[in-house]
Amino acid sequence: MSQTIQHAQADEAVLIRAAQGGDMAAFEELVARHRDKAYARAFSILRNEDDALDVTQEAWVKIWQRLKQFHGDSSFATWVTRIVINLCLDQLRKQKRLQAESIEQLDEDAGGVERLMPVVTLNPTERLERSELRRRIDEAMAKLSVEHRTALVLHEFEELEYKEVARRMGCSIGTVMSRLFYARRKLAALLAGLKREEFI
Amino acid sequence: MSLNHRPRSLLHGLLASLAFVLISLPSALAATGDLHVQAQLVWGTDGDKPPDPDLKRLDEATRKKLGSVFKWKNYFEVDRQNFKVTLSTKKRVRLSPKCEVEVENLGDSQVEVKLFGEGKMVVKKRQVLKAGELLILAGDDKNQNAWFVIITPSSR
Amino acid sequence: MTDLPTALKLQAHLDGELAPDDAREVVSLLQRDTEVRALFDELKSTRRLLAANEPEISLPESREFYWSKIRRELERLDREPPVRPPQAWGILRWLRLALPACAVLVLVAVMLHRSAFAPGPGSPLFAVGDEIETPLEELNSFTFRSESARMTVVWVSDTFVN
Numbered sequence: 001m002s003q004t005i006q007h008a009q010a011d012e013a014v015l016i017r018a019a020q021g022g023d024m025a026a027f028e029e030l031v032a033r034h035r036d037k038a039y040a041r042a043f044s045i046l047r048n049e050d051d052a053l054d055v056t057q058e059a060w061v062k063i064w065q066r067l068k069q070f071h072g073d074s075s076f077a078t079w080v081t082r083i084v085i086n087l088c089l090d091q092l093r094k095q096k097r098l099q100a101e102s103i104e105q106l107d108e109d110a111g112g113v114e115r116l117m118p119v120v121t122l123n124p125t126e127r128l129e130r131s132e133l134r135r136r137i138d139e140a141m142a143k144l145s146v147e148h149r150t151a152l153v154l155h156e157f158e159e160l161e162y163k164e165v166a167r168r169m170g171c172s173i174g175t176v177m178s179r180l181f182y183a184r185r186k187l188a189a190l191l192a193g194l195k196r197e198e199f200i
Numbered sequence: 201m202s203l204n205h206r207p208r209s210l211l212h213g214l215l216a217s218l219a220f221v222l223i224s225l226p227s228a229l230a231a232t233g234d235l236h237v238q239a240q241l242v243w244g245t246d247g248d249k250p251p252d253p254d255l256k257r258l259d260e261a262t263r264k265k266l267g268s269v270f271k272w273k274n275y276f277e278v279d280r281q282n283f284k285v286t287l288s289t290k291k292r293v294r295l296s297p298k299c300e301v302e303v304e305n306l307g308d309s310q311v312e313v314k315l316f317g318e319g320k321m322v323v324k325k326r327q328v329l330k331a332g333e334l335l336i337l338a339g340d341d342k343n344q345n346a347w348f349v350i351i352t353p354s355s356r
Numbered sequence: 357m358t359d360l361p362t363a364l365k366l367q368a369h370l371d372g373e374l375a376p377d378d379a380r381e382v383v384s385l386l387q388r389d390t391e392v393r394a395l396f397d398e399l400k401s402t403r404r405l406l407a408a409n410e411p412e413i414s415l416p417e418s419r420e421f422y423w424s425k426i427r428r429e430l431e432r433l434d435r436e437p438p439v440r441p442p443q444a445w446g447i448l449r450w451l452r453l454a455l456p457a458c459a460v461l462v463l464v465a466v467m468l469h470r471s472a473f474a475p476g477p478g479s480p481l482f483a484v485g486d487e488i489e490t491p492l493e494e495l496n497s498f499t500f501r502s503e504s505a506r507m508t509v510v511w512v513s514d515t516f517v518n
């Protein structure tokens with residue numbers, strides 16, 4: 001019990017060192033502190049609760065196995081998230097080729113449909129509760145294709161440069177730019193209340 | 201024919217047979233290391249008709265196998281090549297103006313397959329390829345379609 | 357209507373990914389073209405909105421339950437006997453140390469090793485799904501196996517054949 005209390009109050013660097021030395025209780029505390037962020041990242045990409053749970057659990061196992069490779073070059077949170085993202089992308093690659101891709105999505109990747117969308121002015125003064133706004137953003141993101149959403153998540157939320165997004169997604173920088181552009185425009189349209197049919 | 205000739209002609213026959221076996225045995229032994237391969241370039245689509253009317257529908261057995269794994273409704277054969285690859289050698293064949301496949305016979309049913317798109321190596325795969333097995337190299341094509349290069353051991 | 361290349365330049369400028377010369381060109385365009393300006397403002401608003409409002413998603417399992425699954429898996433892995441690499445890999449490691457750190461030379465070492473030791477079909481060097489390479493930078497591939505169809509598939513992305 002006292003050990004649990006100690007871990008709960010311990011500095012992250014102390015926990016990491018202890019976990020690297022094989023202290024599983026310390027590792028459990030690290031998992032507890034970072035599990036929500038890791039899960040949120042996985043869910044934002046995969047949009048499936050079970051898949052996100054599986055991927056994050058797999059990630060934690062890999063993190064335990066690779067703990068000694070963590071030298072503090074980035075924050076622990078960043079390191080964890082990168083591993084989660086890689087596993088998500090692996091999962092998407094396994095699933096992606098066996099799933100239908102709509103003509104629209106291919107058109108969009110080629111830079112066709114999003115050019116037809118009207119320019120939208122997002123009303124910055126609209127008084128939305130923060131939680132309501134986040135909920136709407138989450139809903140809108142769920143409506144993006146997996147490629148567009150992934151590009152958006154990696155660039156906007158993970159703050160990766162185009163080149164790094166391209167490397168992780170296994171596509172060209174041009175494709176990343178195109179997907180990001182489409183994702184942003186569609187998101188703007190959805191947040192402004194426009195339905196797709198209105199501008200096709 | 202006298203009775204005395206029969207044993208001699210029998211002996212000659214036996215010797216001739218033995219000679220035949222001795223001559224053909226090395227080539228038969230060499231032939232067991234050879235690999236007979238079929239490479240097919242196939243186009244997968246949900247459309248009913250291919251743009252090129254010369255493309256024919258894939259044979260039913262292979263179509264069923266692809267259909268059990270992939271989502272496309274129809275599969276058309278673009279080209280097919282049957283060739284032999286002797287042990288420890290490579291053979292490169294062209295399946296379309298932009299597609300070549302090279303198969304190297306590594307022995308013991310092992311092959312290394314390289315796919316070339318417009319002269320550049322796209323993918324390399326090492327695989328054990330036994331009778332009844334398919335090795336498929338595949339990817340997306342334009343407009344929701346897909347291409348497949350199917351490598352199978354074939355009978356002579 | 358703003359053409360796509362210009363639109364992507366606007367976006368790259370917003371994201372700080374544009375070369376200085378192109379950035380100057382975009383700034384000039386923004387000053388004289390209202391349609392381009394409107395598109396840029398939309399992209400900027402969306403970007404700002406997302407930056408400040410990443411959706412909050414909580415893990416839908418309790419701490420104990422979530423951890424119990426991870427712990428079970430770690431304990432299972434701990435119980436498994438360590439996988440000893442076959443001698444072939446040990447030799448390969450020696451070759452990698454002995455030769456300059458160059459991918460081409462490592463590949464040559466693998467090929468030389470293979471001919472010298474000729475591992476049989478059971479060797480991990482020749483396992484199904486092993487030894488796959490996609491040398492082109494813009495390509496990606498993964499392998500899967502269907503036992504029922506007796507089929508091994510290597511799927512390559514971002515390429516075309518015909």
